[in-house]
Amino acid sequence: DRALAFNIAWILDPVVFGDYPPEMRRYHGSELPRFSPDERVLLRDSIDFIGLNHYASLYAKDCINSRCICNDSSCIQGSDRAIRGFVCTTTEQDGVPIGEPTGMSLSFVVPRGMEEIVNYTKKRYHNKPMFVTENGYSSPYKSFEDYQHDVKRINYHKSYLAFLAQAMRDGADVRGYFIWSLMDDFEWINGYSLRYGLYHVDPRTLNRIPKLSANWYRDFLRNSNSLNKNYI
Template sequence: MLLLRDDFAYFAEVCFKSFGDRVKYWVTINEPMLFIKFAYSMGIYPPGRCSAPFGNCSSGNSDTEPLIAIHNMILSHTKATEIYRKYYQPKQGGYIGVVVNAIMFEPYSNDEIGRDAAKRAFAFNLAWFLDPLIHGDYPAEMRHYLGGNLPSFSTEELNMIKDGLVDFIGVNHYSSFFAKDCIHSPCNPWESHPISGYVNLTGERDGILIGEKTAMPLSYVVPNGMEKIIGYLKVRYNNKPMFVTENGYPEGDVPIERVNELLHDTKRVEYHKGYLASLARAIKDGADVRGYFVWALMDNFEWTSGYSLRFGLHYVDFQTLKRTPKLSAKWYRNFLTNCTKIYRQNVRTVSSENNKQMIIM
């Protein structure tokens, strides 16, 4: 495993050396928890390792390998960051961070059991990766339920991570879930297991959905989840600078004769309006959010969903590769144009007020 960390650090340094004069924001690892869940717990993604009852793989151990894999990802990021900060950041003036898949978890029940389940959901899905990099160790909830199975950091490693090893947090946020307790209630084998935090994640409570369904399974439109997840990160990580690195609305593909349905994507426009308004409230409340990125500029290949889901602001004919702006692309262009105008007006106003103060003084 040490060799793998060294290989990662070597690769990162090649990038810093080759592109650092142009790249100012570096992300070492993207959505580690999704990768670990699908690759080492369920065995769906390469290298396809798992064990029963989580999946049917030829080899693997779903109890321990995810813990080891995340531990090595953390230490790989640590090595890359150490190199960047020591040899490249002073000259290049850039920043280095990680990107997490940040789901908002709401308690399934409004009682202590429900609130504890939501806390465990955050610990086992978000803080698992971020806490060591910012606070220097795994979440207490994980230590409690996993005990000795959870790897420990050596004294040398603790010295490396004690000062915090991210300049910013990248936030990929799309949806919210209810977190239902599986300690006091029966759940399926995956959710009734320590590595899941004994939590069932569901989009439905008492027959009512948490938000409108999208074309992607287990994805719901919950705009206020953006404000809440940014607020959670602000508090837990001392308002570390954040970028919303992904936020988008998936639609299912349709036959070519129905392409106008995809071009007139009013639901995507409403989705972004709602989520951006929610993000604005979080910023107004003091969250240090530095940027926002729509997923995605154009329809593309979406992992195991292939071309069946379309997230793009631009429609792509995958046969000819012709790109056509959707209604959402035109709306977003106008939105950004208006934001720019308002920003410039505010800058002029502040500048004018400052000049008045200088004259009075």
């Protein structure tokens, strides 16, 4: 279940090290651009921190050295192979989902994934300062009451923050953490159907109504004594 952790290397390796991962060079060869020595120095000197957006984890299986059977078609040879990659991903194993479902079809609650991706980034990129720039939960329910009394969102952030704290205790240089999102907003192709916000936005009046999670996060930041007894 480390698919997302390893997936960041093709993005960050060129920026941090000035080259693509060896695995990519092995399979893509001359298809990939090369950086000059001056460009490598420029890239390395321009990076002050690494920002991680993390929501969920997936099971992954290699499509090159093992027989890959899953619903994803990325193991099928085709003209888009270079884009789709050489891995297939799935949300379940032996019919058992990787975690509790959320409002996003491929996003399941897997708190340990936070610790995994932070530790992987720490090790691969020599513990460069990190910020968790996005981490959030979209409710799978549709009723107004569920959006307001969003205990599952609170539990999501509690568990993900606990694994993040463990990674920090193990030495990860994490400087900040940002919840996605302050308010329910327009979520790209999903429009307003996904609601990640700590505040509900009334579509008729545009009034911003705090959810239970907004009060919980306020108390969390304040280290309030009421943190563990009022949010159930």
